[in-house]
Amino acid sequence: MENTQDYQDYQDYRAEILGIVRSNASPGIMRNKLEDYHENDLADVFPDLSVAERRKLCRILNLDMLADIFEYIDEKQAAEYLDEMDVRKAAAILSRMETDAVVDVLRMIPKEKRALLLELMDDEARKDMAVIAAFDDEEIGSRMTTNYIEIRENLTVKQAMTELVSQAAKNDNISTIFMVTADHTFYGAMDLKDLITARQDTRLEDLIVTSYPYVYGHELIDDCIEKLKDYSENSIPILDNDNKLLGVITSQSIVDLVDDEMGEDYAMFAGLTAEEDLKEPLKESMKKRLPWLLVLLALGTVVSSVVGVFEQVVSQLTIIMCFQSLILDMAGNVGTQSLAVTIRVLMDESLTGKQKVELVFKEMRIAFSNGAILGILSFLVLGLYIALFKGKTWTFAYAVSGCIGLSLMVAMVISGAVGTLIPLFFKKINIDPAVASGPLITTINDLVAVVAYYGLCGILLIGVLHLAG
């Protein structure tokens, strides 16, 4: 754990970069110095600069470097910074950025200015953007880049190498080269390393993997993210419905997608409608939390009125209400565990009907086994507790703790089933199963637990044993 401290600030280039920008060195020297830094680090200092300093920096750096830097800047801020500069320069920077990043930035710019920027951008950049803009935000095509190397399948090794060099100047993702036929139909892929190390007389065909993985642009991100992860390639091609190559999805984009996807599920699980960060204003945070809380308050009222049904039982035997929270919480916990497992299983694999039934039974079996252990434990321990601390007779104490143990087990088994069935149901009707958040499952299982516990107490303790106290 000591290491944590040691490694903290060794790479804080911010001060260095600020020093250079604020110095009086000549533009040539400044550019030379600044070009040695990583674009992400340069992007980090933008918010610390004044408008004049940002203008100075943007005059010094060349357009390619600026485009790279702007890709690391949050789209909202990027739009702001672009607004500070000459519109022609802004358009030139946008023309050189990754297409998906440009789409995000333009969304933040007022309509009128956006139209102007689009008009001033490169023809090619504009065409690429139209391709990506055609996809829904939920579709994998919206995350692709058109920044890749595409080569005809019928070239020689030497021709392919020449073609590569000419395309490499304008494209970043070169470690895998994608092969197409004359009409741009996807043909296969080739490792750049295989091309570089190939002898001149090797047949290009022998270097091509024709069963290379691909996805269609209209596939939903949710549906193909697992596959993209499994192949663990630097870039995977994206095709249109006619099998023409449109773009690629890079592993950097996959990192972002996995992060987003899981962050969303995580937030929903906790009863938030979306992820929050530190700088979120109060109103935004409230908007993300209040909807779920209102739903849960309504559900909680339902639970309360069900508890109300048992008011008579409780008034005759008030001691039983002490253990209500125990049983409700445990039912909620088991349901939450089953829910979490089910959501992950549904995300990772596409289940057959038989597997779904097996999953429900397995969850119930686990809940039963755990419930039996916890039920017996509660029976033994709580009986002792009631007898010793509540001053009741042993018979009374163990009758009550027997009800607690038994209803704990029953509630846990049913909660396990509910925690599995509800996300399966949501998935079935094409709603993201993560919507069945932990708090929702907890509230639903409260109902089950209340009925099981007070029902059992009413029948056994009051109906059969005629206890009172």
Place this chain on the structure above:
Amino acid sequence: MENTQDYQDYQDYRAEILGIVRSNASPGIMRNKLEDYHENDLADVFPDLSVAERRKLCRILNLDMLADIFEYIDEKQAAEYLDEMDVRKAAAILSRMETDAVVDVLRMIPKEKRALLLELMDDEARKDMAVIAAFDDEEIGSRMTTNYIEIRENLTVKQAMTELVSQAAKNDNISTIFMVTADHTFYGAMDLKDLITARQDTRLEDLIVTSYPYVYGHELIDDCIEKLKDYSENSIPILDNDNKLLGVITSQSIVDLVDDEMGEDYAMFAGLTAEEDLKEPLKESMKKRLPWLLVLLALGTVVSSVVGVFEQVVSQLTIIMCFQSLILDMAGNVGTQSLAVTIRVLMDESLTGKQKVELVFKEMRIAFSNGAILGILSFLVLGLYIALFKGKTWTFAYAVSGCIGLSLMVAMVISGAVGTLIPLFFKKINIDPAVASGPLITTINDLVAVVAYYGLCGILLIGVLHLAG
């Protein structure tokens, strides 16, 4: 949503590959055909093959291809399959695999056989493994690969190109080239694309980014994963404490790390000790769930005995127990929301003391605002409900619903604070804040809510207003 169906099974190569392996074609033809498939797809059919068929397949494919395939196979199964073949062949395959994957597989092999395999492996592979094995599982060095291109910084463009071609045959991650000085100290990085497109007379120095990001091998994964994500590079160099280049971490490894990291947090959040999958046996699943459930049962018992303190209050006014679950659940929900936000904030950023205090106050402010809305809503609606459905007087009804509304607000504010303070505290004492799971926070907030609710009811309704019923 229709798309989901359309795109499901278009890439099921399994049947095709099985057909080829089970055909009677000559080994040469079979190899030619199989080499066209992606290693991940070939890996997928291994479990479907008989031992004899696997042996046949392993005879047909060359060692490099087999090594790639084995990287896609789960380490437990990989160990099994390697056990089926000649130990020399197994060692040869291991020698060609990514070092981190080899380490994982060897862990699954009995000690004696492992020693034999190690002895038969390449010297270089063995040396690489020793470097990686020197790192803890929690340290980023344990996830690196030694499979990258390393070039002296003082070469010419032509020399660098020659060096690249000679190293590319044995190394996969070539899109970034790492530069070192004579004593292997990390000097900078160069895009392969820049080298390929450079003119012969360009100075190599001009292509090198000397402030390229790097991490130290001993850094904890938790501490550097955000940085690695932010730079979004194909590979980032890993140095030892003397700044010598040891290996690189690829963006594919980062995908896995992000996935693991978030999966773990997600599981903990739901009160599981680790992630589960579909095939998990009952006993394993129980082991992952029972520990938390036992802790929660113990905590639940504490809550129950606190509720017991208020038994007198409830016996005088049983109607108030109907709303216990409502207040407890809402307090739990608010705590869970604050917890989820705090865990994510702690993961993404390193906070100053001042920011931490701000975070706590912000969470309390949100809880207060939401609590005020929900409290007033409950006051209005539940008063109506009690008056109409429980047949009480309006005064009585609104006195009770006033207590509910007020204690709901108080409980929510305190829960928001608890849900923020507990993970901050865990982080402070160097325990993963995700351990403060949702169920744990819920149980702790139950205590707060019970005391607030019944305390207020006891003082206001019974003490001041002398209500009974």
